[in-house]
Amino acid sequence: MVTRLELVKELAAIVPQDALVVTSIGNNSYFWAELADHEATLFHSTLGMCTPAAFGLAMALPKRKVVALDSDGNLLLNLGVLGTIANENPTNLTVLVMDNGNYLGSHKSAPGMRTASGGKMKLQEVAKGCGIASSHLVSDVASFREKMQSALKSDGPHFVCAKVEPLDTERPPKTKHVLDPRENKYQFAKLIEKAEGVQILGGGLGNFG
């Protein structure tokens, strides 16, 4: 089985700079921050919030490719979002789940406790059953590359479940400052404002503005 590190490295080489990436808390955020020089990233989406946030972003900016870099435990908390996505059909959205099958394993020397997808549940089948026709399971770098490249070049929504090792025994060296949620808010919002000509921040000047 492949590691999260290998796939995040590969993803960093695949995702175009103008695509927007939303990452779940934990090692998806930290690995992505280290390995991808990708300013258009919204980091630290807590359990249940990563894919919904990416979906909301994709709805707001339908001409931009949006990638949710999610994890199994995170997605499982709000699994119903897959049905919402299928019905709303954001063609610019790709949901990528790093499925390590366990809670907390990414931060420990031994696996944590099993998630549902670490048992009998198959997330790619759930996504398909929810109505996301382009739903795939990958477990090696070559098939990951193929499915993600295809997803980023075609209309979705797409769902890619990447089965990864339960433990992140390989980690990138810590060399970068990972933005905290508020720094990230300002940086990301300013980037979108400039690129899309929309106002996100600002206000507060009342009648003086």
Added chain:
Amino acid sequence: MKIEKAKLVVEGLKEAGVDFTAGVPDAQFIQVYKMLEEDPDIRYVGTANEAEAAGVGYGAYFGGKKPALMLATSGLLVATYHLARINILHEVPLLVVIPYRGDIGDPRWMGLYKKTTEPGLNAMDIPYRVVSRSSDIVRTIKECNESARAWLRCIAVILNEEALW
């Protein structure tokens, strides 16, 4: 909720510049949800639960939308984890509009929500206004959203008494 009052809620959202809403339909606000779903100026996304709605609204904000969440008092409890993160950790503004089931005057046994709604908002550090007269609905929604956007905070509008029933 009578249709005339539901229209005022939608009018208030428009006056406030809200162009994106998410939520889960409830009995008191069903007319509001139906109007939003058909309105060409406000995008409505029906979610599977209210925490998901909060996440969707959070993402839409970063795409330049002015989002509002339509939450029942029960749904506010479901959304609490994400709303607390969004408001306290990320400091991202979402307008939250709540029909106040469980307040005094509710003819059904919903008193549970009297114990949870306002204390819950306080615990999440979400300021709110209670609107009791329908004549105040439009102005209050507009003012609350203006403050939310300026303060980078979630702010709630809660409808009770004549404004709701």
